Amino acid sequence: MPAELRRDQNATPHRALGPGGAWAMAVGGMIGGGIFSTLGVVISVAGHWAWASFLLGGIVALASGHSYSALTRQINQSGGSYAYLREMGWTTAARLAVWVLVAGYTLTVSVYAVTFGAYAAFVFGAPHWVALLAGIAAIVGLAGINLLGAAEATVLEKIAVWGKLVILLCLAGFGLWHWAPERLALDAGMPIGFHDALIGMGVVFMAYEGFQLLSYDYEEMRDAPRTIAVAMPTAIIVTTVTYILVALGAGMLAGASAIVENKEVALAIAGRDALGAVGFIAVSIAATFSAGSAINATVFATARLAEQAAQDGEMPALFARRDKRNVPWFGTIVISAAAIVLVLVGGIEQLVEGGSLVFLLVFSLVNVLAILRKAGKRWIALVGLVGSGSAAILLVLHLAGVA
Incomplete structure (x- = not known):
């Protein structure tokens, strides 16, 4: 679809996302699965430096977000890195990028669904097959909400985001009130230094996947x-502060070793240690709402990315089909179905690390494009490039058992 036509569409009155709705979609995409899915994983790598991993990741995300925002406004159309590459005439790279992106986002939907199912089953002491069934049900239900239309998806996102922020910040505040930094350390036989925070940033970076979804929702704004x-x-700023506070507060409540031992439901353990059954239930509700909002935001944006690529002839034409509710129904269904398959075959740690690597590479590319196109401030893009590139290298070394 020509850029001029997209700009005309952007001016039409049916746009559903204002600043509040867009902010909720971005926070929902990040916090949705981020802290609930990754806290135990990053503590297992960075120990008491986990909070620093989140801080470093937030700095890289903020710099990369600057590049995404500047590039999207410069070309004035949706599509993220895919659209930026096409605008530069790099069509082969764009074609490859869009398939990698759709695969990466489908992977993250599966991570959020695994988190949803794990917390839902843990509340009732149910077996693993119930967790799988709950995760699949979440994907199906939220795909259905997406099929109802953008306005309905946005309303759900606002409710879920504010609910989980309140519960997470209360949990973090309770932990910080009972200041116990010694509980942030792993076993004494596992010495951990600041360099492990750098590795942790790479491992945990999937927690910051989500803000760039707004570059695919541009024409809904x-x-x-x-x-x-x-x-x-x-x-990005709100998410980073929340992650740091929760990493500190929850770690002090439950202890680093307990959180690592219960990776998939770590924050529910912290909530129980804070307020007993009430805290346990409150955090579990926040986790399921949070993972659900992340599924909603990611499916919403990815279906629109696939739609745009189909309009450009880079993906099958069915992805460009919209129904009477003006929803790209085929992409919504296919992405959700593929995520269900991944839920059935993947483990949380492998899914998190795989997703982190994909997005570190994509963010590195976007920062390079921002520098080449002189979009935004060059020094900020350089910070994003150095940070995301270094984290990707460290993550690869970690996965290879070298670092």
Whole structure:
């Protein structure tokens, strides 16, 4: 679809996302599976430096978000890195990128579904097959909400985001009130230094996947240039602060070893240690709402990315089909179905690490494109490039057993 036509569509009155809705979509995409899925994983690598891993990841995400926002406003259309590559005439790279992106986002939907199922089953002491069934049910249900239309998906996102932020920040505050930094350390026989925080940043980076979904929702926004310029950085800042506080607070409540031992339901353990059954149930509810909102936001944006690629002839034409509710129904269904398959075959740690590597590479590419196109501030893009590139290298070394 020509850029001029997309700009005309952007001016039409049916745009469902204002700054508040866009901010909720970005926060939902990040916190949705982020802290619930990755806290135990990053503590197992970085120990008491886990909070620093989240801080470093937030800095890289904020710099990369600057590049995403600047590039999207410069070309004035949705599509993220796929659209940026096409705008530069690199069509072969764009074709490869869009398939990698759709695969990466489908992978993250499966991570969120695994998290949803794990917390839902843990509340009732149910076996593993119930967790799988609950995760699959979450994908199916939220795909259905997406098929109802953008407005319905946005309302759900706002409710879920504010609910989980309140519960997470209360949990973090309770942990910090009972200050016990010694509980952040792993076993004494496992010495951990600041360099492990750098590795942890790579391992945990999937927790920051989500803000860039706004670059695919651009044509769903009202006053899109202003909305994305405001919503993207504020969402990243709020998410980073929340991650740091929860890493510290939850670690002090439950202890690092307990969180690592219960990776998939770590925060529910912390909630139980904080407030007994009430805290356990509150955090479990927050986790299921949070993972659900991440599934919703990711499916919403990925279906629109696939739709745009199909309109450009880079993906099968069925992905460009919209139904009477103006929803790209085929992409929504296919992405959800593929995520269900991954839920059945993948483990949480492998899914998290695989997703982190995909997005570190994509963010490195976007920062390079921002420098080449002189979009935004060059030094900020350089920070994003150095950070994401270094984290990708460290993650590969970690996965190879070298670091």
